[in-house]
Amino acid sequence: MIKAYPDRTMPALLRVAGDLLSLLWTAGWAVLGWLIYKTVMGLEVIADGITSTGITFNNWIDSFRHAVPGGIPYLTQFLLDTADALQRYSGDSLVSAGHNIHDAIIRLAIVLALLVCVPPILLVLLPYGTWRWRDMREVGAALAFVRIASVTGRADQARAVLAFRAVTSLSFRQLMSASSDPVGDLAEHRYDRLASAMLKRAGLDPDRLAPPPLPELPPHRGS
Incomplete structure (x- = not known):
């Protein structure tokens, strides 16, 4: 049997206060972790800028590729090869770098948020939650003892x-x-x-x- 709070007013109020404080503590650190996550995620504009720059380069290179005159021996193929090389070493590399940086920022934001909020939350919730669980079981066991004694006379x-x-x-x-x-x-x-x-x-x-x-x-x- 589990009984969340004792019958007596003062012990019950103390446990209610402890529960509320532990909830406020958890919520406060969770909010702080969320703020850190959002702050670090603000760096994604840098990754988005790099990706956007790579896409812009690729658009310019595509325009250049479409402007290359066709049918000119050696020159047409040379210009197309040059456009492919430019796209591979400028536009595509910038787009890939932007995506990699974006993923790294997400991982960094999650890791920092968890490192900030999880340890203090566990530092309080683990001992307090363990004590509260044992306390509820102890009070419930005492209540079951009293009830069975009263019922059986x-x-x-x-x-x-x-x-x-x-x-x-x-x-x-x-x-x-x-x-x-x-x-x-x-x-x-x-x-x-x-x-x-x-x-x-x-x-x-x-x-x-x-x-x-x-x-x-x-x-x-x-x-």
Whole structure:
């Protein structure tokens, strides 16, 4: 069973605040990564300019090729070969360089954005997310324990288990805050205060566990 937030107000508010802060932290670094990506991608105008220059050269060379007079021995072929060489070493090379630079800029933008935003996001989300997942499972397990004890009518036994667990897991300060005589409470089977402290420690309202039965009153004797 998973329970996202405890019953008690203050622990629940602290977890809500932690969740909101982690979301804001993630969103802030993600936005920063996006801004870096867009900034680096602004360099693509350089690659586009180189590509455009190569296309312009190719257009000029195509115009020159179409203007070459035909039927002139040696001269026609020489001019066509010259146009092909110019296109291969100027226009085509510029177009290819522009495309390569454009691809390199995209890769650089992605890598820089990820390097900037991913480490700080993981630095917070991994430990906090792991702790929150364990916390939700722990609170959910405590709730399942309380529910099954209440449904099966074993609230007193569950209260005893919680009291012994409180003695073994609570700090001395928490233990003495819950009961002025925890050892005496265990010896006298007074489990209420220790069990309540343990439920609060688990993030649950102690009222979730069925209250102990009231002691029977002695029969009334008439005067």
